Amino acid sequence: MALIFLDFCSIYLFLCVMKGLNLKRIVAFCGVGLLLSCGGDGEGGGTLFENLTGLTPANDVELGKQVDDQILSDPEQFPILSKTEYASSYTYLNAMMNDILESDDIVYRELFAWDLKIIEDDATLNAFATPGGYIYVYTGLIKFLENADDLAGVMGHEIAHADQRHSSDQMKQRFGLSLLSGILLGGQSDQVAQIANGLASLSFSRGDESEADEFSVIYLGDSDYACNGAAAFFQKLLDEGQAGSTPAFLSTHPSPDNRVEDINAKAETDGCSTEFILETGMTYEEFKASLP
Ligand SMILES: [Zn+2]
Secondary structure (H helix, E strand, C coil): CCCCCCCCHHHHHHHHHHHCCCHHHHHHHHHCCCCCCCCCCCCCCCCHHHHHHCCCHHHHHHHHHHHHHHHHCCCCCCCECCCCCCHHHHHHHHHHHHHHHCCCCCCCCCCCCCEEEEECCCCCCCEEECCCCEEEEEHHHHHHCCCHHHHHHHHHHHHHHHHCCHHHHHHHHHHCHHHHHHHHHHCCHHHHHHHHHCHHHCCCCHHHHHHHHHHHHHHHHCCCCCCCCCHHHHHHHHHCCCCCCCCHHHCCCCCHHHHHHHHHHHHHHHCCCCCCCCCCCCCHHHHHHHCC
């Protein structure tokens, strides 16, 4: 069982293409987590519709755990930083996540796992989350960004994809319930592989991406972070000239410049603070230096 969703995967694909990385690696990356699991006991606040269509919020957590187990079993592709060896790095990042999760707009604060892991890969500008709140952040993204607020913005975006259950919806639309149900019931590896092989073309809809951007502003508006932090990633892509020609697979997504505009417009409408956070413990530069 297992279902995953990609997120910044679409952006990663874009960057890979721009950098000329090979397709096999892209497929391998994007395929990984996308397994789907099910259960269906209806626990976790599932509605009748959700029970009939197969995935409740409690199922999301189960799916996320399956994906997390798979990721942990593949350290070659997902070199997770040790939580004991890099305790100070995790303390910094978990404090950021927990601050964001304090927002009243988080629906599944108690039910979801909200487990965060750092993947040691400086060449990858990405972060992603599974259903049920397992979140992964690459060292490449952390080092690419310049302020804690920027990373908090991306994290808010990822939290929104999990909390708004975009991943579950995307998996159902892309693969259909019969295939997912088969995996959920039996966990056949060939079916899991079928899903994994199809993942390169799986991405969130324009609506889901825009909604995740908006929720990032809303969550951060309840925190001490600049509420438009999510715009920084896209702005930096623009500044460095990496967003000039959008490839076809991103054509259904808001372009980076539109996303910067939309995020900033949402921040202005909400009247939330766009001032950088005053860090009292480890600074963002110190956090980056704490990583390998
Ligand atoms: Zn996204």
